[in-house]
Amino acid sequence: MSDARNTSADDSGFTTRLVALVRKETRQMLRDRSNLMVGLLLPVVLILLFGYGLSFDVRDAPVALVIQDRSETVSELVSGLRGSPYLDPVDVQTMEEASRMLVDGKVDAIVQIPGDFASRQVKGGAQVQLVLNGVDSTTAQTLEAYVQGAIATAMARQADRGGGMATGTVTLMTRTWFNEEGNSRWYLVPGLVVLIMTLVGAFLSSLLIAREWERGTLEALFVTPVRPLELVLAKLAPYIIIGLIDLAMCIIAAVVLFAVPIRGSLVAIVLVSFLYLLVSLLVGLLISGVTRNQFAASQVALLASFMPALMLSGFVFDLRNIPLAVRIVAEILPATHFMGVIKTLFLAGTDWGLVARNSAILLGYIVVLTFLTRRTLRKRLG
Amino acid sequence: MSDCTVVCEGLRKVFAGADGRPFDAVHDLTFSLKRGTISALVGPDGAGKTTLMRMVSGLLKPDGGSLEVLGTDVAADPQAVQNRISYMPQRFGLYEDLSVQENLDLYADLHGVPQEVRAERFRRMLEMTDMARFTARAAGNLSGGMKQKLGLACTLVRVPDLLLLDEPSVGVDPLSRRDLWEIIEQLIASDGLSVLVSTAYMDEAGRCDDVLVMDHGRLLAQDRPQAITARAAGLTYRVTPEPGTPARDLQARLIDAPERVVDAVPRGGAVRFIRQSDCPADGMADLLQGRPVEPRGEELEDAFMLLLRQHDAPKPNAPRDAAIPEIRLAAKEDAAGEAVIHVRDLVRRFGDFTAVANTSFDVRRGEIFGLLGPNGAGKTTTFRMLCGLLPATSGTLEVAGVNLRRARSEARRKIGYVAQKFSLYANLTVRENLEFFGGAYGLRGTVLKQRVHAILDQFGLDGAAASGALPHGYKQRLAMAAGLVHAPEILFLDEPTSGIDPLARRAFWRTITSLSQSGVTVIVTTHFMEEAEYCDRIAIQDAGRMLALGTPRQVREQAGGESVDDMNQAFIAIVEQGRVKGRSAA
Numbered sequence: 001m002s003d004a005r006n007t008s009a010d011d012s013g014f015t016t017r018l019v020a021l022v023r024k025e026t027r028q029m030l031r032d033r034s035n036l037m038v039g040l041l042l043p044v045v046l047i048l049l050f051g052y053g054l055s056f057d058v059r060d061a062p063v064a065l066v067i068q069d070r071s072e073t074v075s076e077l078v079s080g081l082r083g084s085p086y087l088d089p090v091d092v093q094t095m096e097e098a099s100r101m102l103v104d105g106k107v108d109a110i111v112q113i114p115g116d117f118a119s120r121q122v123k124g125g126a127q128v129q130l131v132l133n134g135v136d137s138t139t140a141q142t143l144e145a146y147v148q149g150a151i152a153t154a155m156a157r158q159a160d161r162g163g164g165m166a167t168g169t170v171t172l173m174t175r176t177w178f179n180e181e182g183n184s185r186w187y188l189v190p191g192l193v194v195l196i197m198t199l200v201g202a203f204l205s206s207l208l209i210a211r212e213w214e215r216g217t218l219e220a221l222f223v224t225p226v227r228p229l230e231l232v233l234a235k236l237a238p239y240i241i242i243g244l245i246d247l248a249m250c251i252i253a254a255v256v257l258f259a260v261p262i263r264g265s266l267v268a269i270v271l272v273s274f275l276y277l278l279v280s281l282l283v284g285l286l287i288s289g290v291t292r293n294q295f296a297a298s299q300v301a302l303l304a305s306f307m308p309a310l311m312l313s314g315f316v317f318d319l320r321n322i323p324l325a326v327r328i329v330a331e332i333l334p335a336t337h338f339m340g341v342i343k344t345l346f347l348a349g350t351d352w353g354l355v356a357r358n359s360a361i362l363l364g365y366i367v368v369l370t371f372l373t374r375r376t377l378r379k380r381l382g
Numbered sequence: 383m384s385d386c387t388v389v390c391e392g393l394r395k396v397f398a399g400a401d402g403r404p405f406d407a408v409h410d411l412t413f414s415l416k417r418g419t420i421s422a423l424v425g426p427d428g429a430g431k432t433t434l435m436r437m438v439s440g441l442l443k444p445d446g447g448s449l450e451v452l453g454t455d456v457a458a459d460p461q462a463v464q465n466r467i468s469y470m471p472q473r474f475g476l477y478e479d480l481s482v483q484e485n486l487d488l489y490a491d492l493h494g495v496p497q498e499v500r501a502e503r504f505r506r507m508l509e510m511t512d513m514a515r516f517t518a519r520a521a522g523n524l525s526g527g528m529k530q531k532l533g534l535a536c537t538l539v540r541v542p543d544l545l546l547l548d549e550p551s552v553g554v555d556p557l558s559r560r561d562l563w564e565i566i567e568q569l570i571a572s573d574g575l576s577v578l579v580s581t582a583y584m585d586e587a588g589r590c591d592d593v594l595v596m597d598h599g600r601l602l603a604q605d606r607p608q609a610i611t612a613r614a615a616g617l618t619y620r621v622t623p624e625p626g627t628p629a630r631d632l633q634a635r636l637i638d639a640p641e642r643v644v645d646a647v648p649r650g651g652a653v654r655f656i657r658q659s660d661c662p663a664d665g666m667a668d669l670l671q672g673r674p675v676e677p678r679g680e681e682l683e684d685a686f687m688l689l690l691r692q693h694d695a696p697k698p699n700a701p702r703d704a705a706i707p708e709i710r711l712a713a714k715e716d717a718a719g720e721a722v723i724h725v726r727d728l729v730r731r732f733g734d735f736t737a738v739a740n741t742s743f744d745v746r747r748g749e750i751f752g753l754l755g756p757n758g759a760g761k762t763t764t765f766r767m768l769c770g771l772l773p774a775t776s777g778t779l780e781v782a783g784v785n786l787r788r789a790r791s792e793a794r795r796k797i798g799y800v801a802q803k804f805s806l807y808a809n810l811t812v813r814e815n816l817e818f819f820g821g822a823y824g825l826r827g828t829v830l831k832q833r834v835h836a837i838l839d840q841f842g843l844d845g846a847a848a849s850g851a852l853p854h855g856y857k858q859r860l861a862m863a864a865g866l867v868h869a870p871e872i873l874f875l876d877e878p879t880s881g882i883d884p885l886a887r888r889a890f891w892r893t894i895t896s897l898s899q900s901g902v903t904v905i906v907t908t909h910f911m912e913e914a915e916y917c918d919r920i921a922i923q924d925a926g927r928m929l930a931l932g933t934p935r936q937v938r939e940q941a942g943g944e945s946v947d948d949m950n951q952a953f954i955a956i957v958e959q960g961r962v963k964g965r966s967a968a
Binding site for chain 1: 436439440441442443460461464465467468469470471473474475476477478479480484487488489491492493494533536537546
């Protein structure tokens, strides 16, 4: 029976071993239903939740109208407000009542038109008072813009009819590029790709090495010709497939469900997403290898990758407005670099310079993380 | 190339101890192992066996000395060594969600076993392990013994230049253990393997060419088993206890005199003991109290105990020598003989699977009752029903006079339970753990304080020590203390001695004997058949059925005449008879 002896004393078994390990990881993944649920079902939930549930647009916001001037000018002005799809005006007699409604949360804003509006308008210097509920500052700002817009439109219409009498008035012509409608969904959905890649990548892979430590499977595995790098590569493989399926779901949902345009190159989108997926999987693996405990690893993965990606990558908040210290942290996050390029690719078009620069950054992360993860699988115990 | 597989000189490994101070897990080890031999590594828990195995396999870096494996310096090039050896760790991590065949394929691929060799090798391994029928079954659904066999098969998918087995038979029942060794010996014979195997069983060590005895990281002896056995020549005796008294009482008396008696264990209704060499042969009349003594042939286990005791002697405060707890609990002494556990026609089904079928027995107050059986026999299920952790499907079950089907919580206050995996809080101190468990059983205020104080004293535990940092034997002691803190009438112990060494087991059983003498009823499950000798009565279960019930002597007699002395043989015989009967009935 000595023919089975020493068949693997060299490195030539790399492919055999890698294929065996990939097969093992794939089987384990497919047989672990909870992992598959997180990998395939959770992204669907997130797409629907963020796509339909999360929006900064305000529609049919209740606004109290306190009209103390019954002139025609005013009713024309008010009809502008009533016609807006974003506002739902309610007539209220007194300012006191309107304030009470604002305090009770029945209305989001009060528009008060004083009794001398028409007379002042003739003289110039007519005033409309807008009271906003500043508790939700985002909604307040949006409402302010809507009310201003509606009033400005109404005034412009009057001026038109007056035969362009408004000499000396500067008119601001606004045009929004890339997201012409100012639709927040356009803004959020490309970012969703980042969130899902982060969650699926880091969370799922964070369990992989820790599970082997916990179940004691690594000790026997270490005393075989297997190399640490082979373990890392094999663990990535099946989850890359899951990640790519998720990516496809995100892109299809973006185009079909949310009508988000893809103005840049689809190839570039897939390329950067793939690079980011690798970064994300490696972050999870590294956490897994360092903590050696599934529970700790999944917590750390959630806190260290998903939460920052949500808060600091520019998903919601513009990074230029945040304090320098936080901004430095944001710049360290791989998600930030992916976020910048993916939004541009979806909404603006292909900026190959940006794609190249950010891909290079992600590639750098991949190299460093692979090296670090390999170190956590050095074949030593204790 | 030398004719040695392992050569080490002054080998050292330092770990941080439980108290934070570094200690030598392996201290100045010098030995060599010859090619083509099978060497056994024996020693108590914490002797450094696993540390040594891990250094040989390149998983731990030595802190001093030199270690050459197959002519290579392991520390310098562990991969070169790992390419040529096979190693089965104590907890062989099978991939539980992969099938038997998939596990085998994985290891064959990793070891680069060529396809043409593979088919024949798999066929042989599956045949030897009797697992050809189960190739498609997930490894996680195998019994404990089967998992261990599969682990061995995965380790041996190719013929290594050196095979390392770390306690392959730990926690495995006698039947599976016998199978496991048959496989190992067949492979050694056919493949000419060189093997280093660590074990807690002296009968296994006795089968090897070479035995290394370790304790506290030091090598106490290395020799042929016969030569080591000879060290106990002329010191070994057997004494028969007074009829009607349990052998363990006499055994306890002997083992309590360590300056004259090295070791004493009950066996076959009598007590075997080893005399200290500096004590004259007639110097122990007061211990024996006129009971008939006869010399008996020395065995490896005797020599092993002798070596350990000699080595331990200069350190009277070493953990396992710490005063054997003198236990006095407030149990009722008057009602001895009355049944405290009453089981009739107990049945437990899980779906269509009958885990326990029609089981009836009684346990009397103050008795030590042993529940034995192979892995998957239904011991744990029976046990959990007795403790009120699992409702019975049908049958009568009374514990301490309370019907468990009606008043479970009332019954629970009267019982103490020590699980196989102790559920202690690792980051609490010993005292905090005891206070918690006492509180959980309804003790409060000064009563709780007194009980905790008393139990710390009885078990020789340090209340301020962190529970997680205790050595295994002490953790177990703490688990037992936690089960006794509320002074229960009945103590349940699930596999208490699994994975602990002979010395710790002696100390454990000495405690049990004290408990029983103070009137506590003890129900215990165990894999170690010789431990049945400490019990007043035992029950043997297999496949959910009760195969034998009675005193150890009655059970041995039921097994058949010639194996009267050996509980292990008796057990195997009874289980096999039972299986034959079961098959013909079905």
